[in-house]
Amino acid sequence: MSKTLEYPFTAAKVRSLKLGHRVCVSGLIFTGRDKFHRYLFQGGKSPVNLADGAIFHAGPVMARKHGKWVVLSAGPTTSARMDSYMPRLIEQHKIRVIIGKGGMSDATRQACAKHGCVYLEAVGGAAVTVAQCVKDVCGVHLLAEFGEAEAVWALTVKGLRAVVAIDAMGRSLQKRVRQSSKRMLAKMLK
Amino acid sequence: MFSVRKSLWREHIFDLIRRTATDLPADVERAIRRAQLREKRGGNAWWVLGEILQNVKLARRHDAPLCQDTGTLSFYFIVPPGFDTNALVGATREAIAMATRAGYLRQNAIDPVSGVPYQTNVAPGSPVFSFRQGARKTVDARLIMKGGGSENVSAQYVLPDGELGADRDLEGVRRCILDAIWQAQGQGCAPGILGVCVGGDRASGYEHAKSQFLRKLNERSPNRTLARLEASVMWDANKLGVGPMGLGGRTTVFGVHIDALSRVPATYLVTVSYMCWALRRRGMLLGPEGGLKRWLY
Numbered sequence A: 001m002s003k004t005l006e007y008p009f010t011a012a013k014v015r016s017l018k019l020g021h022r023v024c025v026s027g028l029i030f031t032g033r034d035k036f037h038r039y040l041f042q043g044g045k046s047p048v049n050l051a052d053g054a055i056f057h058a059g060p061v062m063a064r065k066h067g068k069w070v071v072l073s074a075g076p077t078t079s080a081r082m083d084s085y086m087p088r089l090i091e092q093h094k095i096r097v098i099i100g101k102g103g104m105s106d107a108t109r110q111a112c113a114k115h116g117c118v119y120l121e122a123v124g125g126a127a128v129t130v131a132q133c134v135k136d137v138c139g140v141h142l143l144a145e146f147g148e149a150e151a152v153w154a155l156t157v158k159g160l161r162a163v164v165a166i167d168a169m170g171r172s173l174q175k176r177v178r179q180s181s182k183r184m185l186a187k188m189l190k
Numbered sequence B: 001m002f003s004v005r006k007s008l009w010r011e012h013i014f015d016l017i018r019r020t021a022t023d024l025p026a027d028v029e030r031a032i033r034r035a036q037l038r039e040k041r042g043g044n045a046w047w048v049l050g051e052i053l054q055n056v057k058l059a060r061r062h063d064a065p066l067c068q069d070t071g072t073l074s075f076y077f078i079v080p081p082g083f084d085t086n087a088l089v090g091a092t093r094e095a096i097a098m099a100t101r102a103g104y105l106r107q108n109a110i111d112p113v114s115g116v117p118y119q120t121n122v123a124p125g126s127p128v129f130s131f132r133q134g135a136r137k138t139v140d141a142r143l144i145m146k147g148g149g150s151e152n153v154s155a156q157y158v159l160p161d162g163e164l165g166a167d168r169d170l171e172g173v174r175r176c177i178l179d180a181i182w183q184a185q186g187q188g189c190a191p192g193i194l195g196v197c198v199g200g201d202r203a204s205g206y207e208h209a210k211s212q213f214l215r216k217l218n219e220r221s222p223n224r225t226l227a228r229l230e231a232s233v234m235w236d237a238n239k240l241g242v243g244p245m246g247l248g249g250r251t252t253v254f255g256v257h258i259d260a261l262s263r264v265p266a267t268y269l270v271t272v273s274y275m276c277w278a279l280r281r282r283g284m285l286l287g288p289e290g291g292l293k294r295w296l297y
């Protein structure tokens, strides 16, 4: 039923994904949220190579076990908060995959279409399921500066499940639902 | 007299936090399961609810926080007459620090001025305490964890609201609640549960709206008029088609809890607190010696 998507996330792979279809993501991904996006937006140098990469809007709960970092819990956070930064970061850093929750704005949608990027909706709050998909914590960046939840964690995942909510043509599932529910609401409030 | 043994309290409250963070109340889990049966098999709404159910199971099995956002910690205590609350406050703070170190809570309290997270989640405004005096000899201790995603989509309306056509009556209240649900879309991790306060002021409105989450999902308002409104809003909300995570579907809300506070003549507020599917609520009754009597919910 679902398609697999493996790192590196090339333009061709990303463009083949269809709106509303489910995907299983495998390979390297980076977490990043409010502080990291703002940092990059203001011209900060990225500690990791984001080209053909995936950014995961998440602030995980981490723990150290036997001298190694492990993910206890890592669900997606609300992507809308990253909306004002996202279009520029997609363009400058060649990000191909965004994983988050709640959908993103028209500007981000258009940037996806222009530069070949997709937005994947992971299930909000399903943090243990995601943590189970993390096979390795490869590294962490900006930990001292941003703290554990906001740091950039490099993770190797296997079979992270999500729905294509914005495809590389810039179509958005959430936008459709927003419009149809608006019509319904108008009827109810007549 | 109540003999508070701090270490005993600390252990019980630690356990309360652990259970709240890692497991959903049975009524909420049941509601999710029922909702999944209503959705089209194989569709995205069905899939999302299935992922949620699996996540709940995994969290329970691995004793891990079921959502990484362990939220604002709101404690509601009902204490016997003459009870000294200081020891209880101290024990709760210590239990929170322990639970943070043990990985049951994320470092979730951040200093907005310096931007630095507090190490232990014990900070100004964290946790939130509410104390009430009861008539019984037992201590009723309840905890609600509410995450930021759902807090961000909560809303307060000042009636009349011309744009919504909401006047100062129950039809106006209905319009506000439905608007809040529509505005939230999937951003608050729908399907959601709504706590609504009609009346009150800016501060008490939000507080009272949030405390409605102490009710079980099927617990209707004792006020017949409000109970009817709860049912009608729930019915309408699920026709909106927002669905789980805003991807479309038949389930947009699991429950609607409405209550009213008195208002001053000049103000008519409707406060809608939006809770995500991850409604983490637990409670326990403690005996006079500090021993656990039973778990609530």
Ligand code: SF4
Pocket (backbone or CB within 6 Å): A075, A076, A077, A124, A125, A126, B067, B068, B069, B070, B071, B146, B147, B148, B149, B150, B151, B187, B188, B189, B276, B277, B278
């Ligand atoms: S809204 Fe609720 S389920 Fe969603 S991420 Fe926040 S706490 Fe978790």
